[in-house]
Amino acid sequence: MPETIWFRDEGPPRRPRLSRERIVAAAVAHLDAEGVGGFSMRGLAARLKAGTMSLYEYVQSKEDVLDLALDEVIGEIAEPVGPLPWRDLLTRQLTQSRAVMRRHPWVPALTATRPLLGPNALARSRLFYGALAGAGVAGPELTAAVGTLTSYVNGFVAAENTWWATVRTPAADAELRARVAGLLRGRMSEYAGQTRVDEAENADFDRQFALGLDIILDGIAARLRPETPAPETPALEDPGPEMPAPEDPRSETRLL
Amino acid sequence: MPETIWFRDEGPPRRPRLSRERIVAAAVAHLDAEGVGGFSMRGLAARLKAGTMSLYEYVQSKEDVLDLALDEVIGEIAEPVGPLPWRDLLTRQLTQSRAVMRRHPWVPALTATRPLLGPNALARSRLFYGALAGAGVAGPELTAAVGTLTSYVNGFVAAENTWWATVRTPAADAELRARVAGLLRGRMSEYAGQTRVDEAENADFDRQFALGLDIILDGIAARLRPETPAPETPALEDPGPEMPAPEDPRSETRLL
DNA sequence: ACGGTTTTCCGTACAGTGCACGGCTTGTGT
C-alpha cells in the first residue's frame, strides 16, 4: 500500500516559512500597533514567531523593512476606475491618500525621512503626472503642480496626526487638551469672531483638507486658462511642445 | 592688604555650568552635525563636556530637547521688517522657512512627528493668521489657507531633503544617482519633451518651490475677489464680520 | 540512495541607546 500524502503530515514547514511578503505584512501590522517609535526588529520577529536574525535573510536592514512597508500601504490606494476629469481624479486620489495615512499614522513620519521610490509610489507619481499633463500643464509647472499637491497632503496629514496624537492620547489630561485646543483653535476664533468650536473636530479636518486642496487646485486651474492674471513664466525657449508617446500605453491611455 | 578679586581665580565654575539655553544651542549643533538619527543624549553631553545625566536636570527627556531645538531654529526666521502686502509677507516668510529647513535638514523629520507648540512656532502661526485675516480671509478658509501654506512648505522641504540625502551622499555611487535621477527627473521630460536636465538642480528646486507657492497663493487670492468662479462656501450664518482687536497690538498692527 | 552544496533559520554577542537611582560636591542661608 503506497503511503499517501494524506497520512504524511506536512511536518516541519516545507518551503521557507518566511518571505518578504509575510515580513512586510507583519511590519505594517506592527507599525499600526506600535507606531514608528515602538517598531523593532525583535518585535517584528516575535510577531512572526521567528528568530530575530531570520528576518535578515530577506532584508538587509530595518530601514529596508520600513521602505517596503511604506510602499505597501501606498498600494492600498485604489486605481481610478474610469476616465475622469483631472480635477476629480486628483481629488479622489489625494483624499484616499489622506485616508491611508490616517489609517497608518506612521506614514507621514516616514515619508519625511525616506525617498519614495517603490513601485507603488512611482505608479502614483506617474498617475498624477499623466493626469495633469493631459490637462495641459507642462514644463516646470507640471513638476511644481505635482510637488505642491503631494507636499500638501503629506504635510497636512502629518500635522493632523500629531494633533490627534497629542490631544487624543489617554495620557493627555483634560488640562493639556484644553490648553492646546485653546492655542490652536483660538487662532481662528480670534480672527473670525467665532468661538464655539465644540467637538466637530473630525469633520473640521475633513473640511479643512478639502478646502486646502481646492485652493491648490484652483491655483493650478488658473494656469490652464491664459486669461487669468498670471503674466509670469516666460516659457522655455525650447520650441517643441510635442509630447512623446508613453512607452507603456496601457496604464496611460485611460487617464483621460 | 585686602585680597582683591583679581587674585582670586574664579576656580571651578561658580554658577551652574549648564543651562537650558546652552543645551539647546549644543543640541542644534549636534543635530546639524549628526542628523536626527545620530543624535544621542550621550553625544550631546559630550559636546557640552558634561556627564550624560546632568542634562536631565534641565530637561525631562530626549524629546524635550528635540522640541526645544526645533522651536529654537524656527526662531531663526526673521521678523518682517515693515508693512508689506500680505502676499509678499507670506512669500518672504515661507522662503525663509525653507532656508532654515535646508540649513537644518532634521527639521522636517521632526515637524512630522512633534506638534509645534513652542513660542517661536506660535508667533509664526500668529503672524500668518494675522496677515491673511488682514487680507480678508476669514472663517474656515483662514485656517485652511494657513494650513495649506505651512503643510506645503514642510512637505516640500521634506521631499527636497530626502532627495539631497539619497542622491548627494558620498556613499551613493554614480549608478544609483543616475537611476534615481532618471526616475524622477524623467517624469518631467517624459511629459514635456525636454530631456536635458543637467546639473541646475539647486536652481530647479528654488524655482519649483516658488512656483508651487505661487500656485497656492493664487488659489488664496482667488477667494478674495468674489468675481472669480468660486461659488461654493455659503459663509457662516453668524452675522458678525467685525474683527476683535488683538490683545497685543504691538506685533499685530505693523502687519499691514 | 547518498554525499555535497546551498538555503533557511537563529543563538549569541557587541556596541550603542534612553533614562532611573542614588551618591557626591559645592554654594548658600542661618
Place this chain on the structure above:
DNA sequence: ACACAAGCCGTGCACTGTACGGAAAACCGT
C-alpha cells in the same frame, strides 16, 4: 559651623540594530 538644597554625574538596566558563525533542512547531481 552646620544643615540644606541645588547641580552634577557614575553606575546599572532594559532595550536597540545587526555581525558572525553554526545547526538544520532542502535540494541536487550522481
